[in-house]
Amino acid sequence: MPRKPLMAGNWKMNKTIAEAVVLSQDISNNFERDWLDAADVLVCPPYVDLKPVKTVFEFDKLDIAIGAQNVYWEESGAYTGEISIPMLSEIGCTYCIVGHSERRTLFGETNEDVNRKVDALTKAHINPIVCVGESTAVRESGKTREFVCAQVEAAFAGIEPEEARGSVVAYEPLWAIGTGRTATPEQAQEVCASIRATLADLFGADFADETRVLYGGSMNPGNVEMLLAQPDIDGGLVGGASLQATSFIQLVKACL
Numbered sequence: 001m002p003r004k005p006l007m008a009g010n011w012k013m014n015k016t017i018a019e020a021v022v023l024s025q026d027i028s029n030n031f032e033r034d035w036l037d038a039a040d041v042l043v044c045p046p047y048v049d050l051k052p053v054k055t056v057f058e059f060d061k062l063d064i065a066i067g068a069q070n071v072y073w074e075e076s077g078a079y080t081g082e083i084s085i086p087m088l089s090e091i092g093c094t095y096c097i098v099g100h101s102e103r104r105t106l107f108g109e110t111n112e113d114v115n116r117k118v119d120a121l122t123k124a125h126i127n128p129i130v131c132v133g134e135s136t137a138v139r140e141s142g143k144t145r146e147f148v149c150a151q152v153e154a155a156f157a158g159i160e161p162e163e164a165r166g167s168v169v170a171y172e173p174l175w176a177i178g179t180g181r182t183a184t185p186e187q188a189q190e191v192c193a194s195i196r197a198t199l200a201d202l203f204g205a206d207f208a209d210e211t212r213v214l215y216g217g218s219m220n221p222g223n224v225e226m227l228l229a230q231p232d233i234d235g236g237l238v239g240g241a242s243l244q245a246t247s248f249i250q251l252v253k254a255c256l
């Protein structure tokens with residue numbers, strides 16, 4: 001069975017509640033429900049916006065999924081500033097981004113942290129979107145595939161295949177994020193194919209075949225078609241272009 005594409009917007013630290021409601025209404029008003037037969041669509045706003053955004057889509061009976069950008073693996077307790085998986089479940093999050101490069105580089109998130117988050121999320125049936133990607137230095141050293149595949153292996157270490165089912169991997173080269181410098185379709189395809197091969201090694205060919213691998217990094221309406229045309233790219237994880245309804249909707253339509 002072909003993989004259903006997933007177009008996911010990562011709003012990062014953008015949009016107050018009022019702004020988030022306007023953007024989600026704008027998306028909803030310009031959205032045709034039957035697009036969701038051909039593609040899954042997800043938005044990942046900041047925590048405080050999750051409930052208001054969910055409410056907008058529910059009111060319009062539109063099955064756009066919502067997801068968080070991060071989570072902590074403990075259920076509850078003295079972890080000031082953190083948000084738990086039960087909190088996300090209650091709001092109706094079905095996805096959670098894990099190990100985004102901004103969290104790894106700015107907030108010191110390690111492969112071990114990513115693994116604990118993936119483990120806890122999969123046990124709670126929230127699909128992790130595991131972000132992996134190399135820096136310019138790694139790319140220039142010629143070790144991109146090695147580096148990225150090691151990140152994938154670390155993220156899923158010790159996790160059972162039945163639990164991991166539904167997980168998503170997003171390949172986001174650091175040098176392409178927010179820079180306007182997209183990976184070429186060939187560069188992106190090469191790494192996404194290696195990610196799929198790693199998933200096959202870890203969990204078997206069927207798992208790898210059904211698991212979505214996204215590309216992220218300056219994806220926009222001008223380059224989306226070429227990227228999605230690659231056999232191992234099953235959608236996008238989009239920052240900047242997801243902050244406006246018109247561009248996000250163009251990206252969704254490119255999946256149809």
Ligand code: 13P
Binds near residue numbers: 176178180216
């Ligand atoms: P941009 O689309 O703004 O480059 O961001 C990509 C990204 O980091 C999505 O998670």
